[in-house]
Structure formats: structure tokens, C-alpha cells
Amino acid sequence: MTKTNRRTFLKSTGAVGSGLMLGIVVPVGSNGPAQAAGTLYTPNAWVHIADDNTITLLSARSEMGQGVYTSMPMLIAEELNVDLKKIKVAIAPPGAVYTNALLGAQITGGSTSVRDGYDKLRIAGAQVREMLVAAAAARWNVPASSLKAADGVISGNGKKATYGELAADASKQPVPEKPKLKDAKDFTIIGKSTKRLDTPAKTFGTAEFGIDVELPGMVYASVEQCPVIGGKVKSFDAAKAKAMPGVIDVVQINDGVAVVADTYWRAKTAREQLTVEWDEGAGSALSSKSMMDGIRQAAATGKVLTIGKPVGNVADAMKGAAKVIKAEYTLPLQAHAPLEPMNFTADWKDGKLLLIGPTQFQQGAQGATAAALGIKPEDITLKTTFLGGGFGRRLELDFIVQAAQISKAVGKPVKVLWTREDDMTHDFYRPQALNEIEAGVDAAGNPVAMKFKATSQSVTQRAFGLPKDTLDPFMTEAAVAGYQIPNTQHDLVINDTGLRAGYWRAVSHNMNAFANESFMDELAANAGKDPYQFRMALLKDKPRFANVLKLAADAAGWSTKPAAGRARGIALMEGYDTYMAQVAEVSVVNGKVKVHRVVVAADLGQMVNPDTVRAQIQSSIIFGLGAAVKSKITVDKGRVQQRNFDSFEVVRMDEAPRIDIVLVQSKEKPGGIGEPATALIGPAVANAVFKLTGKRVRTLPITKEELA
Amino acid sequence: MTTFVLNGKSVTAKADKDTPLLWVIRDEIGLKGTKFGCGAALCGACTVQVNGQPIRSCITAVSDVAGKQVTTVESLGTPSKPHPLQAAWIKHDVPQCGYCQSGQLMAAQALLAANKNPSDKDIDAAMSGNICRCGTYGRIRAAIKDAAETIRNA
Ligand code: FES
Numbered sequence: 019m020t021k022t023n024r025r026t027f028l029k030s031t032g033a034v035g036s037g038l039m040l041g042i043v044v045p046v047g048s049n050g051p052a053q054a055a056g057t058l059y060t061p062n063a064w065v066h067i068a069d070d071n072t073i074t075l076l077s078a079r080s081e082m083g084q085g086v087y088t089s090m091p092m093l094i095a096e097e098l099n100v101d102l103k104k105i106k107v108a109i110a111p112p113g114a115v116y117t118n119a120l121l122g123a124q125i126t127g128g129s130t131s132v133r134d135g136y137d138k139l140r141i142a143g144a145q146v147r148e149m150l151v152a153a154a155a156a157r158w159n160v161p162a163s164s165l166k167a168a169d170g171v172i173s174g175n176g177k178k179a180t181y182g183e184l185a186a187d188a189s190k191q192p193v194p195e196k197p198k199l200k201d202a203k204d205f206t207i208i209g210k211s212t213k214r215l216d217t218p219a220k221t222f223g224t225a226e227f228g229i230d231v232e233l234p235g236m237v238y239a240s241v242e243q244c245p246v247i248g249g250k251v252k253s254f255d256a257a258k259a260k261a262m263p264g265v266i267d268v269v270q271i272n273d274g275v276a277v278v279a280d281t282y283w284r285a286k287t288a289r290e291q292l293t294v295e296w297d298e299g300a301g302s303a304l305s306s307k308s309m310m311d312g313i314r315q316a317a318a319t320g321k322v323l324t325i326g327k328p329v330g331n332v333a334d335a336m337k338g339a340a341k342v343i344k345a346e347y348t349l350p351l352q353a354h355a356p357l358e359p360m361n362f363t364a365d366w367k368d369g370k371l372l373l374i375g376p377t378q379f380q381q382g383a384q385g386a387t388a389a390a391l392g393i394k395p396e397d398i399t400l401k402t403t404f405l406g407g408g409f410g411r412r413l414e415l416d417f418i419v420q421a422a423q424i425s426k427a428v429g430k431p432v433k434v435l436w437t438r439e440d441d442m443t444h445d446f447y448r449p450q451a452l453n454e455i456e457a458g459v460d461a462a463g464n465p466v467a468m469k470f471k472a473t474s475q476s477v478t479q480r481a482f483g484l485p486k487d488t489l490d491p492f493m494t495e496a497a498v499a500g501y502q503i504p505n506t507q508h509d510l511v512i513n514d515t516g517l518r519a520g521y522w523r524a525v526s527h528n529m530n531a532f533a534n535e536s537f538m539d540e541l542a543a544n545a546g547k548d549p550y551q552f553r554m555a556l557l558k559d560k561p562r563f564a565n566v567l568k569l570a571a572d573a574a575g576w577s578t579k580p581a582a583g584r585a586r587g588i589a590l591m592e593g594y595d596t597y598m599a600q601v602a603e604v605s606v607v608n609g610k611v612k613v614h615r616v617v618v619a620a621d622l623g624q625m626v627n628p629d630t631v632r633a634q635i636q637s638s639i640i641f642g643l644g645a646a647v648k649s650k651i652t653v654d655k656g657r658v659q660q661r662n663f664d665s666f667e668v669v670r671m672d673e674a675p676r677i678d679i680v681l682v683q684s685k686e687k688p689g690g691i692g693e694p695a696t697a698l699i700g701p702a703v704a705n706a707v708f709k710l711t712g713k714r715v716r717t718l719p720i721t722k723e724e725l726a
Numbered sequence: 727m728t729t730f731v732l733n734g735k736s737v738t739a740k741a742d743k744d745t746p747l748l749w750v751i752r753d754e755i756g757l758k759g760t761k762f763g764c765g766a767a768l769c770g771a772c773t774v775q776v777n778g779q780p781i782r783s784c785i786t787a788v789s790d791v792a793g794k795q796v797t798t799v800e801s802l803g804t805p806s807k808p809h810p811l812q813a814a815w816i817k818h819d820v821p822q823c824g825y826c827q828s829g830q831l832m833a834a835q836a837l838l839a840a841n842k843n844p845s846d847k848d849i850d851a852a853m854s855g856n857i858c859r860c861g862t863y864g865r866i867r868a869a870i871k872d873a874a875e876t877i878r879n880a
Pocket residue numbers: 761762763764765766767768769770771772773782783784785
């Protein structure tokens with residue numbers, strides 16, 4: 019699905035709240051968003067120059083580990099000609115100008131930050147540069163063409179002035195519509211591995227996360243929510259909780275009952291003394307099994323939506339095929355579990371609200387709290403801290419609305435902080451999925467026809483009001499693989515299981531790439547061919563796919579024998595305009611899969627910060643590997659059964675494989691890199707496990723039980 | 727009231743005696759570098775050292791550290807005088823979201839204090855209690871080895 023479709027789609031569904039603030043406010047905070055000193059000039063929304071020469075570049079995307087705190091300023095600095103070491107970074111407030119054009123709202127997600135910002139931020143930097151030059155030209159009465167801008171100084175004709183000295187004049191210059199941009203070959207910042215600007219603060223313990231926010235007179239809240247998501251409070255008895263030391267108040271909010279105390283620990287301890295009677299609602303009937311049964315039912319009888327255009331004539335080609343091969347793949351629920359539990363700080367005063375905390379969705383936070391409190395979005399000031407991980411969980415707004423409602427109820431600044439158990443049992447989970455694929459193959463085993471059907475839940479219906487029976491563009495991700503097959507058809511069935519679902523790192527690439535790449539391996543096995551060669555033969559006119567496949571295979575030593583007791587699996591995908599192949603090398607020890615090495619080849623076009631690209635690939639693989647061999651969420655009687663990192667196990671140091679990365683140098687338009695590797699590690703590992711054991715596991719995670 | 731030594735200074739905490747040390751350090755004393763991730767000794771985000779041993783402050787009652795030496799990430803080093811681990815963290819650009827890193831550093835510092843030449847297995851053993859949801863393990867491993875070398879050569 020193209021980006022244009024997503025954008026149009028989010029706009030047309032009214033996903034985007036109204037009433038945006040246009041004013042430019044520099045957010046405050048120590049070590050997080052910087053505060054520029056001196057008088058502040060704002061030549062445009064991305065660049066603030068103070069007359070003391072402090073230059074602040076804004077990141078309209080939240081820093082959740084993916085490196086935008088550095089890569090967004092890099093794009094501006096390239097054209098502004100300033101030294102990255104001498105600038106400050108601020109995270110932008112909510113504002114229409116900061117809308118992510120690929121998603122239609124001020125959202126950090128979908129591996130879009132660089133793709134959305136690549137032109138826009140370079141233009142912003144160039145505009146300010148030209149405005150500074152114009153101001154200097156006017157001041158000195160010389161032609162602009164005789165001046166140059168370098169390292170924060172405009173000079174020429176024997177004169178020079180710093181950007182700060184020219185800032186006031188520059189901000190009065192007209193904004194050039196078409197500033198001159200550098201040719202990619204002249205880049206001095208973009209494409210060069212650059213040290214992250216947030217590393218020192220995150221190494222000395224001074225980076226400010228949401229959990230670290232403090233306001234004068236602030237109190238703490240811990241919220242008891244219904245063990246069945248969506249359940250409502252019928253009645254509650256707070257007498258015991260209120261008698262506990264430090265408790266200030268106990269208030270009911272939409273999501274449950276909040277205990278407010280002078281310290282977090284006292285609020286949390288007192289919360290354990292609450293008695294709440296819940297109306298559990300329809301959710302109490304749900305179990306993982308009943309939900310998967312519902313998906314199967316929908317796959318058989320639900321409305322079929324077509325993904326893309328069918329190619330050729332699948333029905334006829336199937337009839338003419340030498341053999342038809344079918345397989346189905348399922349994936350379970352997954353939790354995001356970022357390491358910083360959900361939290362937000364709210365301060366309600368005189369009909370105005372201050373919100374400070376970690377969010378991926380500034381505009382949504384503003385819109386949802388405004389609606390919940392019955393105020394205008396303009397009455398809300400929002401400051402974004404560093405995020406202790408996001409992975410899609412912080413696109414949701416539940417914990418933000420809770421903070422706002424509690425602050426209003428008690429009339430004090432409040433920090434809401436969830437426990438890990440709250441987080442694990444009240445997530446918006448990656449939905450379950452069923453993928454059915456069938457292929458007709460010729461006598462040599464090559465596919466002549468392929469039929470693909472995905473059945474899963476639409477996050478977009480819940481989160482952005484996508485109308486029923488409409489194609490959810492996110493659910494089509496990686497559904498159509500790169501292989502050249504003469505007759506293909508791809509279908510989607512949307513089924514709401516009743517349990518809330520969320521966007522989870524790499525979203526539907528996870529389901530669709532697992533199915534497609536496992537199935538491609540099954541076809542290779544059926545044909546008695548090497549899975550790498552088999553794929554390669556289907557990529558004759560797909561150079562970017564073929565290239566990364568070959569690079570990964572070569573770097574992994576595909577043609578050589580792995581060590582005894584080990585085997586390799588391969589997988590290939592395009593996602594977020596990034597072409598990627600992975601080779602995983604595994605063994606099975608005591609029935610458990612051990613991944614020793616992962617080789618990744620990626621072609622994401624023009625890179626901004628190659629070391630961050632590597633970091634994101636490393637990160638995505640570790641994240642995806644957890645879901646491939648360890649974790650899942652299960653539901654019984656409407657209750658999520660995993661509560662902490664003992665039952666929801668993630669990859670740890672001793673299980674982290676060696677990761678080798680090959681990056682393609684390219685000037686193609688930039689692709690996203692925060693997510694795709696997450697989706698590919700599953701099939702790469704499953705294919706290696708098949709090679710090693712002969713057992714085809716058609717679900718993840720591949721646990722001891724699955725292998726038994 | 728519990729008195730202990732925090733980063734070399736004597737402090738007296740007012741918090742109820744069974745309050746976890748984590749919340750005393752963060753909310754009463756105001757040192758925010760130490761983080762909360764699980765509250766159940768499962769993630770290591772809250773790792774501090776008590777008399778040089780890494781412990782999970784989320785399950786350690788403040789009364790248990792009475793009279794003891796507690797150190798947190800804030801004691802490790804400063805931008806102008808970084809600990810060798812911090813210098814290596816910066817060199818390898820280890821942090822992503824950064825949330826786990828204080829705990830990782832305190833666990834790594836305890837490892838290097840006891841073992842100046844840790845093998846991969848030693849690193850696995852010392853560091854596997856610390857979750858990094860962003861998957862920075864490879865860089866943590868490289869940075870620990872780098873810092874160990876700096877310390878050996880010092
Ligand atoms: S917060 Fe203490 S180990 Fe997780």
C-alpha cells in the first residue's frame with residue numbers, strides 16, 4: 019500500500035484532531051528538550067536562533083531510542099551549515115506545521131521520520147540559511163551572492179557576522195519558497211555516521227524521561243483498572259485505602275479507580291487496599307482460543323477485501339498446475355512492554371492543562387484529553403520528554419487521559435505511573451493473525467499461481483475510526499512479496515476479536531512476511547531446491563530484492579557448511595521502502611532454539627546516520643527475536659495471563675546473537691529502518707529450524723512445546 | 727527514619743521502613759538516574775550497588791541498607807570525568823531509548839570491579855539480569871570489553 023493512501027485515508031477518516039496550535043513554543047526541560055537562552059528568534063518552525071548564538075533545532079518526532087534527536091537535526095544542519103556539536107535540540111510542541119505527511123498527523127511511528135523529514139527539513143534549513151544571508155546582504159549593502167554561510171557565520175566582502183547577530187533581521191526576511199538545496203554528493207553531515215546527541219545524558223543518568231518529571235506540589239497516582247480490559251467500575255470501597263498513610267484522595271475515572279498519595283509507593287500500596295466491584299462486560303468471555311476460532315470463522319465466511327490488483331488468472335492457473343500446495347500460519351498476541359512503564363504528568367489549573375510525558379502522538383494526546391475534560395485543545399500545553407521505549411504502545415492515549423482526569427479531580431499536579439503488571443495486562447496488543455496461502459507449481463516445482471489470504475484485526479478501525487469493511491492499509495504491509503509469479507491474488511479479511519489491538523513494531527509486516535517467507539521455503543523444499551537459489555530465480559527483474567538477498571547470503575557464507583549441529587535460514591522482504599534480507603544461523607539445545615548469528619543486508623536508499631541505521635537493525639532483531647522464540651500473550655476469561663517479565667520473557671544478554679550488517683550505499687529516496695528487521699527474523703529463524711530439524715513450525719514463538 | 731550513605735554522603739530517609747530503596751532514591755532524595763521497570767527483580771533497571779554489590783533496589787527495603795554504602799549511576803562519573811565504562815558507552819553509542827542504561831552501567835561496573843578481563847560468558851552471567859528492550863546488548867558487550875581494557879591499561 020502506498021503512503022499516499024495511508025495519508026489520504028487518515029485524513030478522510032477524521033483521525034486528525036482539529037484545533038491545532040500554530041504558535042511556536044520552545045519546550046523546557048533539563049537534558050531533554052533544550053531551552054534556548056537569550057532573545058529567541060524563530061526564522062521558521064524548525065530553527066530557533068537566539069542573539070546569544072544559541073541555535074536550537076527542533077525534532078517534530080519523539081525520541082524513543084530510534085535516534086531522531088540526532089537524525090532530524092542532521093537534516094536541518096546540513097543545509098543551515100552549523101556544527102551539530104554546537105546546537106541544541108528541542109522536541110516540538112503540538113502544531114500543524116509538525117504534521118507527519120506520511121501519516122496525516124503529528125505521529126512518531128511507521129518508520130516514517132526520515133522519509134517524511136528528508137526534503138522538508140533540508141528545505142527548512144536552507145530557508146533559514148538564505149534568510150540569514152539576505153539579512154547580511156541588506157545590512158552590508160552587498161549582493162547576497164557574494165556571501166557564504168558556514169559554521170554559524172555569514173561572511174564575505176571582508177565582513178562577517180554570526181547567525182545570532184543576524185537572527186533578528188533574518189526573522190523579518192521573507193521566507194524563500196524554493197531555497198537552493200545541496201547536491202547529495204556535497205553532503206558533509208547526511209550519510210556520515212554521527213554520534214548521537216542524546217548519548218551523554220543517557221550515560222550519566224541525567225536524561226529526563228516521563229517518569230522523572232516533577233512539578234511543584236506534585237502528587238502521585240496509581241490506577242486500579244478492571245482485570246478485563248474494557249470493564250467498568252460498578253462500585254468501590256475506598257475506606258481502607260483512604261486510611262493508609264499519605265493518601266490524599268481516591269477518585270473514580272473512566273478507566274478505574276485512582277489512589278492519589280504523597281509518594282508513588284504510598285499510592286501503590288494503598289491501591290492494594292481497594293475493593294472494587296467490576297462490570298466486566300463482554301470481554302470476560304474472551305480467550306486466546308475463542309478469539310482464534312473467531313478469526314478462522316471470519317476467514318471462512320467474512321467479507322473478502324482485495325489487496326492491490328490480482329495478476330493474471332489465479333483460478334485457471336491453479337487448475338493447470340502440476341501440484342497445489344497449501345499452508346496456514348498463525349501468530350499470537352504480543353505486548354509492547356517498553357521498559358519505562360506507562361506514565362504521564364498532568365497539571366490542571368483554571369481551566370488549562372499542562373501535560374508532560376512520553377508520547378508518540380502529540381496531537382492525539384491533546385485531542386483526547388481536550389475531549390475527556392471538555393476543554394479546547396488550545397488550552398492544553400504539551401511537552402514531550404524522552405520516551406523509555408515506544409514500539410507503538412505510546413501511540414495510545416489512555417494513560418495520558420488518566421493523568422488529566424485525576425489532576426482535574428484532585429486539583430493538583432499529578433504523576434500517574436503504572437506498574438509493570440498494569441502495563442502487561444492493559445496493553446493494546448499486536449493482534450492474532452491467520453494467513454492462508456496456496457500455490458500452484460509446475461512440474462519443476464516453480465510457482466505459477468499464488469493465492470494469499472490474511473485474516474486479522476484492524477488497529478486502524480479502533481484507533482482512527484476506519485469504517486468497517488474497508489481495506490486497512492497497514493494490514494496489507496508485506497502481503498505482496500517481491501517474487502515474480504505470473505498469477506497472484508491477495509485478499510484480506512478483517513475480524514474484530516473484541517480485545518483491543520495496537521500497532522506493534524513492524525505491524526502487519528510481522529504476520530505477512532512470516533507467512534510469505536515460510537511458504538517460499540516450503541515451496542523450495544517441495545521443489546527440492548536450495549531456498550536461496552529458489553528465491554533468486556524468482557527475482558530476475560527485481561534488482562534491489564536480488565541484490566540484498568545475494569549480499570546477505572554471501573556475507574553469511576550460505577554456500578559453506580555451518581558448524582555441526584547448526585543450520586541457516588533465509589528470508590527477504592520490502593517494508594517502509596527498505597529492501598532487506600536476513601540469514602539466521604541456529605541450533606537447538608535441550609529443545610530450545612538458540613540463534614547464534616544473524617546476517618542482515620539492507621538497502622534503504624540514502625541513509626542519514628548509518629550508525630543509527632545499524633543500531634535500529636540490531637534493536638529490531640532483538641525485539642523480533644523475542645517474539646520469534648520466547649514471548650506471547652494469552653488470554654483466559656478476558657484476563658491477560660502474563661503479568662511481568664517472568665511470564666512474558668524477552669531476549670537477554672546471554673541470548674543475543676552476533677549480528678552482522680551489510681548496508682547498500684545508495685542515493686535512492688530514503689527508506690525506514692526502525693522496524694523492518696523485526697518482521698524478518700521470525701521467518702529466517704523458522705526456516706533455519708526447518709533446515710535443522712525437518713520440522714516446519716507454522717506459528718511463533720518457536721518454543722520447546724512447538725518443537726516437541 | 728533510615729540513615730545510610732548515598733554516593734559518599736550520609737542521608738536520612740523519612741520513608742516508611744519497608745519502602746523500596748528505589749523510591750527513596752528517586753522520589754525522596756531526588757536522584758532520578760535509577761529507573762523502575764518491573765518492581766520484581768526481573769529487569770535490572772533499578773540496579774544500584776550496596777557495599778559494592780549490585781542489587782535490585784525495587785525489592786530492597788530501605789531499612790535493609792541502614793548504615794550501608796549505596797551507590798547509583800550519579801556516582802559513576804561526569805561528562806568531564808567519565809568512568810571508563812561511560813567513556814566506552816559514548817564511544818560505542820550504546821543507548822537507544824536509554825531507559826535501561828543506568829542499571830546496565832551499575833551492573834557492568836560491579837562486574838569490572840571484580841573481573842578486569844571478563845570473557846563473553848562472564849558478561850553473560852553478570853548482565854543477563856538486565857533487560858534492554860531496545861536490544862543494545864551487542865554494544866553493551868563491546869563497550870564493557872573496551873572499558874575493561876582501559877582499566878587494565880590504566
Ligand atoms: S525495577 Fe527492579 S529489577 Fe526491574
